[in-house]
Amino acid sequence: MPYSSLLPDVIRVADEASAKVLRIYQSDFKVSYKEDESPITAADVASHEIIVKGLHNISRDIPILSEEGAQAPWEERRHWRRFWLVDPIDGTKEFTQRTGEFTVNIALIEDGEPVMGVVTAPALKEAFWGIKGEGAHKRDRSGRIHRIRVAEPQATKRVVASKNHMNDETRTFIKALGAHKTLQAGSSLKFCRIAEGHADIYPRMGPTSEWDTAAAHAVLLAAGGNVHTLEGKPLEYGKEDVLNPYFIAAGNWYF
Structure with a gap:
């Protein structure tokens, strides 16, 4: 299946997770800590659940590796040629510090390379996505979507x-x-x-x-x-x- 046919549904799942994350962000949430002392909130868990359910509905045959999910053993993962790689909230410290600079992240990995990715910034009301060989786009605060590209080299x-x-x-x-x-x-x-x-x-x-x-x-x-x-x-x-x-x-x- 072409990546471009999957992308609209992946963006929809990321937006659904982002909406839930934003509601928790705007509430009086509590912060817990994992064994490695990294912070975790109800938003991390809720985002994980929404994304995993959404991706299973999109493609039941593609396995999922998420930061907040049970980790499949290497003996199983080593045979994954293609898989979803998910960070329900990247920047949990930014989330707990209320800087707004946190993201929801969904990637499709194929043969070790990220071939498609969706990144949303719920508090900033921005979203980014890209597909290998097909370009990248940004959706800004107004909802306008435009193509993006890296800058040319600069002296500074x-x-x-x-x-x-x-x-x-x-x-x-x-x-x-x-x-x-x-x-x-x-x-x-x-x-x-x-x-x-x-x-x-x-x-x-x-x-x-x-x-x-x-x-x-x-x-x-x-x-x-x-x-x-x-x-x-x-x-x-x-x-x-x-x-x-x-x-x-x-x-x-x-x-």
Whole structure:
């Protein structure tokens, strides 16, 4: 089945999850903590349930890996050529801090590559999606949909980073770029800001998991950008260890 035939239904599922997330965000929600001390709220759980149910209705034959779901063992996952990769809320810290910079993320992975992705930012009323070889789009606050593309190379690089994850390695990398200005963004929106041409490069010298990056990675690929490890290899998905290596996301001018 062509990816484009799946996309409208995936956007609908993401929008449904986003609406529920936004209602909880606007309420007096409680914050709990998982074993790894990362925060979780009722919004994470509700979004997960809506997305999993929606994706099963779209394609019962495609397995789902979600941050908030039971993890299938590697012996099962290793045979998945195609699967959905879901982060019900990326940027739970941004959610609990009420910055608005959190996202709902759904990606389709095929042979280790994110071939389709949908990213919604419920509090910002923005959405992004992209399909491999077919381009990327943004739906803005007014509901208008327009095509997006990475920016051409600029003398002063616009580096997008996060206050919550800045460290010495990242600062060293940014300094080596030369003339630059730093923009702040949370969650997977950092990829999306590059995809729409508002930023140029996002270095991540810290831990992330596959579900944190996959959907926005797909959007960036569709918009003409790329994501490589520090060794220059494309960031891949469907590994035994779901942790990502350090990576750099940018327009193709960098690679």
